[in-house]
Amino acid sequence: MDTIQVHDKKFKPYITAEQITAEVRKLADELSKDYAGRKPLFLAILNGSFIFAADIFRALSIPAEICFIKLVSYKGTKSTGEVITSIGLDAEVYDRDVVIIEDIIDTGRTLSQFLPQLEHQQPRSLKICALLHKKECTVYPIPIDYLGFTIPDRFVVGYGLDYDGYGRNINGIYQLEAD
Numbered sequence: 001m002d003t004i005q006v007h008d009k010k011f012k013p014y015i016t017a018e019q020i021t022a023e024v025r026k027l028a029d030e031l032s033k034d035y036a037g038r039k040p041l042f043l044a045i046l047n048g049s050f051i052f053a054a055d056i057f058r059a060l061s062i063p064a065e066i067c068f069i070k071l072v073s074y075k076g077t078k079s080t081g082e083v084i085t086s087i088g089l090d091a092e093v094y095d096r097d098v099v100i101i102e103d104i105i106d107t108g109r110t111l112s113q114f115l116p117q118l119e120h121q122q123p124r125s126l127k128i129c130a131l132l133h134k135k136e137c138t139v140y141p142i143p144i145d146y147l148g149f150t151i152p153d154r155f156v157v158g159y160g161l162d163y164d165g166y167g168r169n170i171n172g173i174y175q176l177e178a179d
Helices: 017-034 050-059 109-119
Strands: 004-006 009-015 041-046 065-075 078-087 097-105 125-133 146-150 173-176
Touching (some): 017 050, 041 050, 050 065, 050 097, 065 109, 097 109, 109 125
Parallel strands (some): 041 065, 041 097, 125 146
Antiparallel strands (some): 004 009, 009 173, 065 078
């Protein structure tokens, strides 16, 4: 893995594709065990989680359903502080086991604003599966039930994560080089 450039920024290797694959397999096995005999609804948060969600979903050994919702809170490398729903939920969640799939949780603002809306629809259970968590950035504590990696407060791209729309298709995860 070499240093890469996305727009005007340079990024260095951080988590390899192999490490991600192993962690996805572990999470999918845990989810399959925990939801055996049930048919959970996986709710993937777009755009960032689409690759992670697809890999998790393919690795499950249980019947499940998946749908997508788009919640936007980033512009460039910074959070805007506002959460906008640009594609809404189109599946019934009442009395369903729901697992939210998120690429990264940093401040927790996005989910802290979305979870009450979802809980209002009375799912049987509601769990969160995140690939990455920036624990030191947490302002709105969110219970993460299934977590891949805890990372420092560095901006990252790759494996679905982007910098102004680019970098999502990069294998592995790269972190912003220090200036």
